Amino acid sequence: MSAARTFLSRRRGHKGRFDWSDVLTYAYLIAGVLIMFSPVIWTVASSFKTKAALTEFPPTFLPLAQVELEVEGFDDPLPLYEVAMEDGVVRQLVQVRRVGIEAQMIDPASPDDIIKVKIAQRKPVRKVQLAWNNYVEPLRSFKFITYFRNSIIVTVVATIITLIINSMAAFALSKYEFRGRNLIFVIIISTLMIPISVILVPVFLVLLNFGWINSLWGVIIPGAATPTGVFLLRQYMLTIPDDLMASARIDGASEWRIYWQIVLPLAAPALAVLAIFSVMWRWNDFLWPFLVLTQSELFTLQVGLNAFQGELDTQWHFILAMTVLTLLPITVVFAFLQRFITTGVASTGIK
Amino acid sequence: MSQEPVKSAKNPVVDFFGLIITKAMGALDVIFGPLQNLIGIKGMAYFFVLPNLLIFSIFVLFPVALNFYYAFTGGTNIFLSDRPFVGGENFAQLFDCENFTDPNTCNQDIFWRAVFNTAKFVVLQVGFMVFFALITALALNRNIVAKGFFRSVFFYPVLLSPVVVALIWKWILQRNGLLNAFLVALGGDKIPFLLEPNWAFFWIIFISVWAHMGFYTLILLAGLQAIPKNLYEAGNIDGTNAFQAFRHITLPLLMPTMLVVMVLSLIRAVQTFDEVFAFTGGGPGTATLLMVQYIYQTGFATQIQRFGLAASASVLLGSVLLVFTLLQLYLGRRSDAV
Numbered sequence: 001m002s003a004a005r006t007f008l009s010r011r012r013g014h015k016g017r018f019d020w021s022d023v024l025t026y027a028y029l030i031a032g033v034l035i036m037f038s039p040v041i042w043t044v045a046s047s048f049k050t051k052a053a054l055t056e057f058p059p060t061f062l063p064l065a066q067v068e069l070e071v072e073g074f075d076d077p078l079p080l081y082e083v084a085m086e087d088g089v090v091r092q093l094v095q096v097r098r099v100g101i102e103a104q105m106i107d108p109a110s111p112d113d114i115i116k117v118k119i120a121q122r123k124p125v126r127k128v129q130l131a132w133n134n135y136v137e138p139l140r141s142f143k144f145i146t147y148f149r150n151s152i153i154v155t156v157v158a159t160i161i162t163l164i165i166n167s168m169a170a171f172a173l174s175k176y177e178f179r180g181r182n183l184i185f186v187i188i189i190s191t192l193m194i195p196i197s198v199i200l201v202p203v204f205l206v207l208l209n210f211g212w213i214n215s216l217w218g219v220i221i222p223g224a225a226t227p228t229g230v231f232l233l234r235q236y237m238l239t240i241p242d243d244l245m246a247s248a249r250i251d252g253a254s255e256w257r258i259y260w261q262i263v264l265p266l267a268a269p270a271l272a273v274l275a276i277f278s279v280m281w282r283w284n285d286f287l288w289p290f291l292v293l294t295q296s297e298l299f300t301l302q303v304g305l306n307a308f309q310g311e312l313d314t315q316w317h318f319i320l321a322m323t324v325l326t327l328l329p330i331t332v333v334f335a336f337l338q339r340f341i342t343t344g345v346a347s348t349g350i351k
Numbered sequence: 352m353s354q355e356p357v358k359s360a361k362n363p364v365v366d367f368f369g370l371i372i373t374k375a376m377g378a379l380d381v382i383f384g385p386l387q388n389l390i391g392i393k394g395m396a397y398f399f400v401l402p403n404l405l406i407f408s409i410f411v412l413f414p415v416a417l418n419f420y421y422a423f424t425g426g427t428n429i430f431l432s433d434r435p436f437v438g439g440e441n442f443a444q445l446f447d448c449e450n451f452t453d454p455n456t457c458n459q460d461i462f463w464r465a466v467f468n469t470a471k472f473v474v475l476q477v478g479f480m481v482f483f484a485l486i487t488a489l490a491l492n493r494n495i496v497a498k499g500f501f502r503s504v505f506f507y508p509v510l511l512s513p514v515v516v517a518l519i520w521k522w523i524l525q526r527n528g529l530l531n532a533f534l535v536a537l538g539g540d541k542i543p544f545l546l547e548p549n550w551a552f553f554w555i556i557f558i559s560v561w562a563h564m565g566f567y568t569l570i571l572l573a574g575l576q577a578i579p580k581n582l583y584e585a586g587n588i589d590g591t592n593a594f595q596a597f598r599h600i601t602l603p604l605l606m607p608t609m610l611v612v613m614v615l616s617l618i619r620a621v622q623t624f625d626e627v628f629a630f631t632g633g634g635p636g637t638a639t640l641l642m643v644q645y646i647y648q649t650g651f652a653t654q655i656q657r658f659g660l661a662a663s664a665s666v667l668l669g670s671v672l673l674v675f676t677l678l679q680l681y682l683g684r685r686s687d688a689v
Contacts, residue, residue: 202417
């Protein structure tokens with residue numbers, strides 16, 4: 001069976017030597033890493049640049065800002081340049097004033113001698129500097145704290161409600177025999193075929209009648225019942241033995257107690273998967289909150305971010321910073337749970 | 352009354368909260384106990400199913416029926432009492448075209464532009480995405496180091512919100528952005544990507560593939576891993592090369608999963624709205640206007656809110672999606688039987 005053994009060894013061909021298909025594979029995967037990650041990294045790097053630095057072309061990778069020095073006799077710090085003098089020497093001078101194409105510069109060591117330099121001879125001296133203000137300003141002056149708060153409220157409340165009512169429905173559908181059970185199950189699954197994009201107008205009317213337009217409840221409630229959630233939990237609950245319930249009933253436990261104190265804890269893994277999906281979906285949701293919320297005080301993060309890029313088209317330094325903040329929670333969750341998420345997706349995706 | 356102890360984690364904080372929640376919810380038994388005495392155990396089953404069913408009925412099923420009502424009525428009021436019955440006029444307007452292949456000859460030319468854009472988008476996006484997902488799954492299925500890492504890398508963009516995806520790429524594609532910096536460095540000219548219709552359309556396909564590919568890669572990977580290894584062993588002994596193995600072993604056995612992936616991504620692609628809306632807003636002009644945005648625009652974003660027209664378009668969209676979903680269910684059933 002040496003053919004099988006060679007086939008199953010780590011590389012094609014001789015052990016320890018790379019086959020061309022391995023090279024191709026790794027090249028493709030590494031290219032994939034670059035294409036998947038670098039846009040995000042570029043966004044993070046750009047978010048720390050000042051507004052002026054963002055307009056530079058070609059852009060630098062690291063956020064750089066010009067070094068400024070305190071000089072005796074001047075109130076404000078002065079920008080530092082490298083200047084190529086006529087005699088070939090390169091000196092570091094700070095600029096006092098600029099008049100047209102001529103800059104008045106001084107050596108910080110001897111602040112009294114003004115040296116006149118053509119601006120073309122100067123090159124700014126720069127160092128890495130993070131423009132934290134890009135992050136602070138939108139939170140302070142542009143309501144982003146409010147957007148964060150709304151997103152958190154929607155995500156947490158909606159996930160809790162989703163977990164409770166979907167597990168209740170799954171519990172009933174998996175553990176009880178009652179008339180209409182199959183019909184109800186089919187109805188619930190059939191709503192999978194009705195995506196929100198198809199019922200925009202009438203759901204809007206329904207919410208209008210409830211008074212839930214421009215209310216966070218209008219965002220939370222309609223999507224709280226998810227057919228995938230019911231399906232997922234029901235599949236899992238089917239594997240919980242019925243004897244547990246039977247013996248609990250003999251002991252006098254009510255159905256509610258059985259649900260809450262027996263079945264639900266045992267269904268914890270499936271609940272965890274649903275919770276993660278729900279959090280992800282709610283945090284990233286755009287179309288529905290966009291339609292329902294009309295006042296900016298109630299905007300969720302996604303809606304606020306989109307509105308922000310629409311109205312202040314040129315304030316990229318703020319947009320980028322807030323974009324980074326928006327993707328940060330998901331990224332952190334991903335970093336910790338990535339193995340769990342990817343295996344969970346694969347198993348439910350096939351369903 | 353005996354109780355099953357709640358499974359406790361090793362974490363005292365979780366234990367504490369678990370205890371509180373258990374006690375609190377147990378206390379609700381004050382309400383639900385008597386309820387059970389009233390309606391019996393079978394009645395409790397209905398009670399458990401009720402909240403879910405209520406929400407589905409009010410916010411999904413009832414609106415589907417309402418949608419038809421809107422589609423067959425006119426007027427600009429969202430409230431039903433003020434909408435005059437117009438029969439099939441909305442649909443007639445939508446289908447009023449001299450030449451169906453040229454949107455400009457249509458009464459509702461924007462609708463048809465959206466139809467063509469969406470069709471083009473769906474075919475190209477699904478095509479490219481499934482192709483790359485397959486290649487990636489094949490690569491990940493091999494004996495490589497750091498498989499988990501690579502798998503996660505490709506999956507990461509799936510987690511990003513559509514708005515974030517749109518902004519990330521919008522920034523890269525700016526006139527003075529990263530991509531143009533590369534172009535200029537290579538000796539070319541800057542391209543205003545978002546201002547040229549063909550480029551804009553290319554990029555909405557690109558970012559959509561970028562953002563969703565990882566999900567389908569994982570599904571295909573699971574499908575590949577389900578193929579028994581001894582088939583390849585046997586093939587190797589018989590002297591088949593890699594291409595033949597792919598054509599005669601991998602492809603046929605992966606086909607059910609591939610079909611499911613294609614239909615799933617088709618269903619999702621047809622409903623694309625968020626990332627394109629945040630990215631180009633449908634522009635330049637109507638170059639990247641897709642169907643869901645058309646519905647939203649027609650019903651909500653114009654001065655004259657044409658709910659009837661929007662609902663009619665929704666009904667058409669829903670019908671197309673229904674066909675695809677039924678196809679998916681059929682394929683799912685077939686692959687279960689395999």
